[in-house]
Every structure is written in structure tokens, then in C-alpha cells.
Amino acid sequence: MTKILTLAILSLFFIIDFPFKVLAETVLERIERTGEINAGARKNAVPFGYENSQGQWTGYSVEFLKIIHRRLEQKLNKPIKLNLQEVTIDNRFKMVQNGRVDLVCDATSITQQRLDLVDFSVPFFMAGTQFLIDKQDINNIDIGGTLAKVPVAYIPNTTTDRLSWSILSAIHDRPPRRKQLISGINESTNFCSKEPIDCSAGVQTSYCWGEENTAYKAIKFFLPNTRSDSAPIDNNPPVR
Structure with a gap:
């Protein structure tokens, strides 16, 4: 997306x-x-x-x-x-x-x-939807697999809110748990650290936090291609 x-x-x-x-x-x-x-x-x-x-x-x-x-x-x-x-x-x-x-x-x-x-x-700018995850939880969350039990914070009334969940629902049997907690990009790391949230979905997360906050890692989320029913994940996105 x-x-x-x-x-x-x-x-x-x-x-x-x-x-x-x-x-x-x-x-x-x-x-x-x-x-x-x-x-x-x-x-x-x-x-x-x-x-x-x-x-x-x-x-x-x-x-x-x-x-x-x-x-x-x-x-x-x-x-x-x-x-x-x-x-x-x-x-x-x-x-x-x-x-x-x-x-x-x-x-x-x-x-x-x-x-x-x-x-x-x-x-004049293009970016993809990404998940911001606490590095301590990186091995416990399979972004390419099911996210049915993973609570995800998001910004309401955005394209990520409306479309990401539909795509994830189509890829997996069940969509991730939606937890509406974020009002802006600034709050993403706060909620990852203070609330029982495993990851937050949105745009430009790696751009904002990739170098400044080493406690978190941005995982890119892509649409599945026509030759596979799985979502390819880049676990080492470049920091722009």
C-alpha cells in the first residue's frame, strides 16, 4: 500500500x-x-x-x-x-x-x-505503511503471519485505518486487534512503551524514529504479489 x-x-x-x-x-x-x-x-x-x-x-x-x-x-x-x-x-x-x-x-x-x-x-513525497515495533518484541511478532492476537495502535480516520485492515483481513484468516490510541505520529513510540501495544501502523515511522530511537524498529508492510498469497516483508528497511 x-x-x-x-x-x-x-x-x-x-x-x-x-x-x-x-x-x-x-x-x-x-x-x-x-x-x-x-x-x-x-x-x-x-x-x-x-x-x-x-x-x-x-x-x-x-x-x-x-x-x-x-x-x-x-x-x-x-x-x-x-x-x-x-x-x-x-x-x-x-x-x-x-x-x-x-x-x-x-x-x-x-x-x-x-x-x-x-x-x-x-x-512530492511517497511512503509505505509500516509497523513500529519494540525491539524486545521483534522475535515474538510474525508480521508475515497472522496478526489476529496482536494489538495494533493506529491513527483513526486515515487511509491506514480504512485500507490496511481490509488487506490484512484478506491475507490472513483474521485481522489484527485494532486499538485506537494514536492521534498523531508523534505518539507512536509513547504508546509502544507505555501501553500494552505490540506495534503501531502508519506512514513514515522509520523516517521519524529509525535513527533517533534505537529501542524501536520499523517493519515495512507490502501488498502480496500475484504469485504468492503471503505478504513479503522487508525486515531491514533503509533509513532515509
Whole structure:
């Protein structure tokens, strides 16, 4: 299963209704008129959007939005104010639909259901779903076998939540035990160490923790190929 990190230009037009005419204004035209751009990103999605040890909001998403901001100022040849607003897994699309933000930069999977509602830019990051496992338990969990008795923490309302379990159910007789405990990538190692969770499923776990936290190991999860009914597992994923 491939997840695609996208810069989602979600709001294309604002429609302003008048008594006897309809005037359409593009986002770019509105930004030029108001001198402001409202952009959204998350704060619990290391390394894309998070608060560092100094309490500063940073990450790839934030930096991309700053680049867009600078390019807009160059294109429009005028100062533009960047208003950064926090979005969450649950409200990121609604924030654009109701006009509270002009665009969102986030770790977001492109699905047909979402394409029916919003537009996406060209993807600039791709990653696969992985399991983050305590190294002490690495020999006790057979990722390629059944996970029916393995409690797995996950982020609700994500592509991992909806699709991974369906695929695992098709591969194995029973899916793993689902335990909804994580609200963001930042919490994955905390729950592995503090709660009775054997592994957490999600995207970019090895990227975040592969070198920084030697107590955990990221195990990649792949779809089975057409010549086998088992899921090939790379137990030594590269740390990017």
C-alpha cells in the first residue's frame, strides 16, 4: 500500500453572490486583493508538521508553505501576509470547504473519494505503511503471519485505518486487534512503551524514529504479489 504525501490545493474558487449577478474570484485573485494567504498544516505529524523543543511550529509542510508564500510575493510583486492555521485529521478538508484556509499542506493520501471533493497538486513525497515495533518484541511478532492476537495502535480516520485492515483481513484468516490510541505520529513510540501495544501502523515511522530511537524498529508492510498469497516483508528497511 502506497501513501502519497501531497500538497493539496483544495479550494479552487470562491463564489460571491450578488442580487443580479454572480462574480467568481479565484484564490490567487483573492490573495492579491486582500494581501493575505491562509494556509493549514498539522502539529502532530513529525516530520511534516510539529512543534520543536523550542515550541516553534516547523516541518516539511510548514517549510513548503513558506516557499509558496515567498513565490506568491514574487509573482504578485507585493507583500503578502502568511496566516498559518492548525488543521487536524478530522477537519483538514472542512477547513478548506468552509473557506477558513486557502490550501493545506499535509501527509494526505489521494483517494477517488477525495478527488471527487477536492483537487491535489503533483505529489512530492511517497511512503509505505509500516509497523513500529519494540525491539524486545521483534522475535515474538510474525508480521508475515497472522496478526489476529496482536494489538495494533493506529491513527483513526486515515487511509491506514480504512485500507490496511481490509488487506490484512484478506491475507490472513483474521485481522489484527485494532486499538485506537494514536492521534498523531508523534505518539507512536509513547504508546509502544507505555501501553500494552505490540506495534503501531502508519506512514513514515522509520523516517521519524529509525535513527533517533534505537529501542524501536520499523517493519515495512507490502501488498502480496500475484504469485504468492503471503505478504513479503522487508525486515531491514533503509533509513532515509
